[in-house]
Amino acid sequence: MLNVVQISKRFGQIEAIKKVSFEVKPGEIYGLLGPNGAGKSTSIRCLSGLTVPDEGECLINGHSIHNEPIQAKKHLGLVPQDLAMYQDLSARENLQFWGRAYGLSGQVLKLRQQEVLEQVGLDKRAKEPVNNFSGGMKRRLNFACGIIHQPKALLLDEPTVGVDPQSREHLLSAIEDLKNQGTAVLYTTHYMQEAERLCDRVGIIDQGEIIAQGSVTELRKQMGEKDLITLEGQFSETDKAQLDHSEILEFTPQQIRLMTSNASSQLSEILARFDSQKVHQASVQQANLESLFIKLTGRELRD
Amino acid sequence: MLSLSHLIAKIRLQSVVREKWGLFSWITIPIIIVFLMSFITGGGDQGESRGTLLVTDLDDSFVSNLLVNSLSQGELSSWIGIKKVDTEQGQNIMQSGDASAWLTIEPELASDFLNQKPTTLSLVKNPAQTVIPDLIESALLLFTDAGGYLQQLFREELATLAAINSNDDLSDLEFTALSLSIRDRIDVFAMSLDPLLIELKERQQETDKSSTSVNFGLLMFPGAIMMALLFSISSLAMLIWDDLKSGVLTRLSASSRGLSAYFFGQQWAVLIIFSGIVLMLSVLGGLYFGLPARQWPLLMIGLVVSGFAMWQILLSLVLLMPTQRSANIVVNAAIFPILMLGGSFFPMEALPDWLAQVGLYFPNGYFLQAIKDAIFNQQNYVLSAGLIATAIIGAFGLINRTLLKRLTRHNNV
Numbered sequence: 259m260l261n262v263v264q265i266s267k268r269f270g271q272i273e274a275i276k277k278v279s280f281e282v283k284p285g286e287i288y289g290l291l292g293p294n295g296a297g298k299s300t301s302i303r304c305l306s307g308l309t310v311p312d313e314g315e316c317l318i319n320g321h322s323i324h325n326e327p328i329q330a331k332k333h334l335g336l337v338p339q340d341l342a343m344y345q346d347l348s349a350r351e352n353l354q355f356w357g358r359a360y361g362l363s364g365q366v367l368k369l370r371q372q373e374v375l376e377q378v379g380l381d382k383r384a385k386e387p388v389n390n391f392s393g394g395m396k397r398r399l400n401f402a403c404g405i406i407h408q409p410k411a412l413l414l415d416e417p418t419v420g421v422d423p424q425s426r427e428h429l430l431s432a433i434e435d436l437k438n439q440g441t442a443v444l445y446t447t448h449y450m451q452e453a454e455r456l457c458d459r460v461g462i463i464d465q466g467e468i469i470a471q472g473s474v475t476e477l478r479k480q481m482g483e484k485d486l487i488t489l490e491g492q493f494s495e496t497d498k499a500q501l502d503h504s505e506i507l508e509f510t511p512q513q514i515r516l517m518t519s520n521a522s523s524q525l526s527e528i529l530a531r532f533d534s535q536k537v538h539q540a541s542v543q544q545a546n547l548e549s550l551f552i553k554l555t556g557r558e559l560r561d
Numbered sequence: 562m563l564s565l566s567h568l569i570a571k572i573r574l575q576s577v578v579r580e581k582w583g584l585f586s587w588i589t590i591p592i593i594i595v596f597l598m599s600f601i602t603g604g605g606d607q608g609e610s611r612g613t614l615l616v617t618d619l620d621d622s623f624v625s626n627l628l629v630n631s632l633s634q635g636e637l638s639s640w641i642g643i644k645k646v647d648t649e650q651g652q653n654i655m656q657s658g659d660a661s662a663w664l665t666i667e668p669e670l671a672s673d674f675l676n677q678k679p680t681t682l683s684l685v686k687n688p689a690q691t692v693i694p695d696l697i698e699s700a701l702l703l704f705t706d707a708g709g710y711l712q713q714l715f716r717e718e719l720a721t722l723a724a725i726n727s728n729d730d731l732s733d734l735e736f737t738a739l740s741l742s743i744r745d746r747i748d749v750f751a752m753s754l755d756p757l758l759i760e761l762k763e764r765q766q767e768t769d770k771s772s773t774s775v776n777f778g779l780l781m782f783p784g785a786i787m788m789a790l791l792f793s794i795s796s797l798a799m800l801i802w803d804d805l806k807s808g809v810l811t812r813l814s815a816s817s818r819g820l821s822a823y824f825f826g827q828q829w830a831v832l833i834i835f836s837g838i839v840l841m842l843s844v845l846g847g848l849y850f851g852l853p854a855r856q857w858p859l860l861m862i863g864l865v866v867s868g869f870a871m872w873q874i875l876l877s878l879v880l881l882m883p884t885q886r887s888a889n890i891v892v893n894a895a896i897f898p899i900l901m902l903g904g905s906f907f908p909m910e911a912l913p914d915w916l917a918q919v920g921l922y923f924p925n926g927y928f929l930q931a932i933k934d935a936i937f938n939q940q941n942y943v944l945s946a947g948l949i950a951t952a953i954i955g956a957f958g959l960i961n962r963t964l965l966k967r968l969t970r971h972n973n974v
Contacts (some may be wrong), residue, residue: 306815308970331817344572346579355572356812358565359819448772451853 259333259442260411261479265304265314274300275466276313277542282442282444284410287433289457290446291551297466298446299339302415305444306336318411322409332361335409339394339416342403343388349375349399350384353406374402377435379428394425394498401429413444418452431457450548459545464555477550485521487528500531507553517553565819569826570833570898576800587792588838592845594906595785599778612661612693614641615651621887622671628704629666636777640693655685661693662686664701675719677712718743758940780908780933782846783860787929788905789838791867795892797831802885814969825964831872832865839864853878856936863935867928869898870950873957874924880964883971904929924953 265322275297282288303309307323314419321330357367378398461471508515521542663685673680686694804810813819882888903926909917918927931946
């Protein structure tokens with residue numbers, strides 16, 4: 259349904275994305291994970307036809323977004339990071355607007371307005387101006403505007419940024435419903451738990467390149483099911499020698515990150531090698547996408 | 562697609578109506594300016610500009626009455642109104658600046674004039690006025706010169722008059738003798754002057770009757786309506802940037818036909834807003850300044866079409882800018898010279914010829930003059946101006962659609 263084939267885009271001297279390729283099948287959620295500036299938004303802009311890539315091609319339901327934009331865009335829904343809607347209008351009026359933008363009218367439009375309002379839990383406040391809504395409600399409406407026309411492919415650019423737990427749950431459930439209805443979803447996020455819950459497959463993007471790709475299970479295997487230990491304190495180079503049997507991911511005077519099997523039992527042994535004054539805080543993280551990301555890039559997702 | 566355009570137009574109209582103070586200022590500022598300018602320049606017909614001459618006549622003789630009456634006769638009376646006052650009133654009125662000049666006629670004017678003695682008239686001019694006080698002074702100088710000539714020509718007759726006791730009436734014999742003497746003297750002068758070698762004839766400047774009959778306010782008010790349109794253009798063009806910043810425009814461009822519908826919708830909204838402003842101000846101005854109703858349709862259609870062409874031109878400037886801030890600065894910087902030289906603040910008729918020629922190179926100046934010439938001067942090139950406006954609308958419409966797409970591509974989702 260969504261095919262990204264070897265796309266590259268350069269802005270002046272900066273190569274924003276380099277030969278990025280991935281595919282999202284109907285009924286699949288593909289997570290694109292990466293820190294700010296990694297190339298997620300540029301990839302989404304290329305896919306939605308807002309940016310023309312220097313190389314490669316983006317296909318929506320078999321139609322090139324740049325050569326056959328009208329056919330391709332009919333099947334595409336976009337939920338941008340910004341709250342892209344009219345704040346002075348009511349929720350229902352906004353849905354009417356975006357429905358018409360995608361060619362809906364008459365009874366079909368009215369029916370879809372009601373359906374998506376119920377889907378995102380805003381049906382009781384449909385007539386209120388968006389200005390009166392909380393941040394989470396606005397996010398839910400922003401999402402609803404992107405799915406009013408029942409797109410076959412949906413691009414979600416960090417749809418849960420800054421939302422309350424209740425709204426987050428609404429959104430995640432709605433995304434799962436879409437997947438079950440056969441929609442191909444491209445999902446970008448900073449939140450690893452969300453990606454782990456929703457995504458069938460994940461691509462990790464850093465500095466414009468996809469550095470790992472596969473199902474969450476496959477990626478965990480790449481980690482060797484190792485856990486992540488983080489030590490915070492004051493460290494010197496001599497301390498590094500104490501850790502030879504562990505896989506050091508990151509070593510700075512303030513922080514050490516280690517990959518190790520069975521971290522719970524290893525932690526007390528590792529701590530015993532340091533002067534008790536040196537380590538101020540220690541934490542253990544089970545093998546997950548976040549620890550994989552740190553392993554692959556040496557950085558946290560929200561760096 | 563059409564219904565989406567209408568929906569977009571409706572949303573834009575709602576947003577303009579919600580910002581009622583903006584709408585209010587687009588309409589009221591030009592009205593205030595046209596009335597102020599009209600008031601400053603005399604409130605209408607230029608012939609209505611009159612000064613007031615205060616006269617304190619301490620002599621109150623037939624000579625002083627003759628002088629005062631002379632000042633209120635003929636053409637001079639259309640410029641100067643005479644008000645007789647005593648000394649104290651004269652001082653008060655002059656101090657408050659409510660008169661152009663104050664003439665004091667000293668006692669014994671008649672006696673001194675008839676006896677050919679030097680005499681004085683005092684004139685105080687209002688320094689805040691320029692033309693009328695000088696006009697009064699020039700007129701008085703003419704009368705004093707004329708008095709001197711009379712003294713030379715009718716020396717004996719004036720002496721006879723002076724010798725008569727003012728309390729006595731002239732006998733019939735004395736009156737007849739005096740009259741004959743004056744007539745004989747005039748005949749002598751007439752023989753030597755006839756035929757006149759130099760003849761003064763008054764010649765009228767050949768101007769269009771309708772043009773000279775149009776008052777300043779009427780000349781200004783089509784420009785004021787254009788000013789209202791230009792003020793609204795500045796705000797309406799910037800609203801597109803608001804949609805871009807909020808992400809609506811970018812999201813629309815990711816839909817199948819959203820961007821074209823958006824642009825159509827904006828154009829609908831602008832046409833409706835312009836029609837409303839022009840209709841309201843044309844009716845108000847037309848009624849107030851007495852523009853014949855048959856001229857209203859031409860005025861209204863002309864202003865809406867030319868205003869729409871101006872919107873397209875300024876919108877391309879706005880869409881060419883890389884940021885909302887720079888777009889705002891550029892559009893405001895462009896609006897002011899366009900207003901000043903394009904006949905909105907000052908009618909072309911009030912500008913020096915060379916500046917009026919420059920003003921005609923501004924599209925609004927050219928369109929406005931075409932409309933005014935068609936209405937007031939029966940010079941009919943308004944159709945060709947209309948074609949030019951239509952061509953601008955078409956060409957800039959295409960350019961703006963392309964610029965809009967370019968802008969959405971250069972701004973992040």
